[in-house]
Amino acid sequence: xxxxxxxxxxxxxxxxxxxxxxxxxxxxxxxxxxxxxxxxxxxxxxxxxxxxxxxxxxxxxxxxxxxxxxxxxxxxxxxxxxxxxxxxxxxxxxxxxxxxxxxxxxxxxxxxxxxxxxxxxxxxxxxxxxxxxxxxxxxxxxxxxxxxxxxxxxxxxxxxxxxxxxxxxxxxxxxxxxxxxxxxxxxxxxxxxxxxxxxxxxxxxxxxxxx
Numbered sequence: 752x753x754x755x756x757x758x759x760x761x762x763x764x765x766x767x768x769x770x771x772x773x774x775x776x777x778x779x780x781x782x783x784x785x786x787x788x789x790x791x792x793x794x795x796x797x798x799x800x801x802x803x804x805x806x807x808x809x810x811x812x813x814x815x816x817x818x819x820x821x822x823x824x825x826x827x828x829x830x831x832x833x834x835x836x837x838x839x840x841x842x843x844x845x846x847x848x849x850x851x852x853x854x855x856x857x858x859x860x861x862x863x864x865x866x867x868x869x870x871x872x873x874x875x876x877x878x879x880x881x882x883x884x885x886x887x888x889x890x891x892x893x894x895x896x897x898x899x900x901x902x903x904x905x906x907x908x909x910x911x912x913x914x915x916x917x918x919x920x921x922x923x924x925x926x927x928x929x930x931x932x933x934x935x936x937x938x939x940x941x942x943x944x945x946x947x948x949x950x951x952x953x954x955x956x957x958x959x960x961x962x
Contacts, residue, residue, distance in 0.1 A: 752786060753779040756804030756817065775804040776817060778839070789839045792825035808860040808868070813837040816845075816868060818857040831857055832870065834892065845892040852876035858921075861911040866890045869917060871906035884921065885909075 760772045778789035805819035818832040824841050830850030834842040851857055855873025862868055868888045870877065877886040878894050885900035906921035 752781060753783075754807050754809070754815065755779060756807050756819070758803040773839075775802055775819070776807075776835075776839075791835070791839045792841065806857060806860050808862055810862060810866070814842055816860060816862075818860060818870070820856070832892070845890075847888060847892040847894070848878035850878060852879065855905065858906060859908045861909040861917055863887075863911060864913065864915050867895060869909050869911065871909045871919060871921070873905040885919065 754776065755778070756776045758775065760774050773789070773791050776791050778786040780786050803820045804817045806817065808816040810816065814837065815835040816832065817835065821829055821831055821833060823829055824833045824835075827841055827843070829841075830847065832847050832850055834845035836842050851870075851872060851874030853873075853875030855875070857870055857874070858872040860868055860870060867890065869885065870888060871885045873884065875881070875883055880886070880894050880896060882894070882900065884903050884906045887895040887898040887900075889895050903919075904922040906919045908920045910918045912918075
């Protein structure tokens with residue numbers, strides 16, 4: 752089956768004017784037809800902003816981690832990240848508290864073999880804990896306070912290999928990094944900001960996850 756996230760509402764089969772719908776997240780069957788069994792209980796709520804689901808991560812147990820412009824899911828407070836059961840109901844056992852803090856948000860999610868989750872983006876704190884651009888969550892959504900990522904500006908994407916090695920891409924300060932980053936797989940390009948004309952270094956680095 753296929754999960755589809757975004758802004759606004761997705762409409763399926765039904766009577767006029769729009770028929771059955773799901774807010775910000777819906778699921779399709781393998782043939783593209785509407786999966787009416789997936790119910791998201793009203794979806795995201797974020798008064799004053801456009802609600803959206805921007806990232807979707809499906810765990811091996813079929814529970815679904817979502818992130819985006821979210822202040823609540825249904826009537827339950829969830830700040831930018833939540834987890835759903837396979838039927839779309841909110842998983843109340845997963846709670847990341849205040850979520851990302853600072854001027855940015857979540858850009859990507861990565862699942863580790865042990866069930867922990869890397870969260871990367873343009874934030875400076877996560878649930879009140881200093882976590883510039885990258886943090887690691889425990890299986891219940893709490894921040895793994897034993898993890899300290901590299902001192903970097905922002906991370907746009909992350910990919911996690913089966914052995915737990917992660918690749919990150921984004922904007923990086925000059926080293927040395929803490930923890931150290933292995934430069935065995937590095938791709939760097941210069942990117943010019945379209946408005947300011949300033950040049951930034953964009954790179955993809957491999958680093959080993961820290962316990």
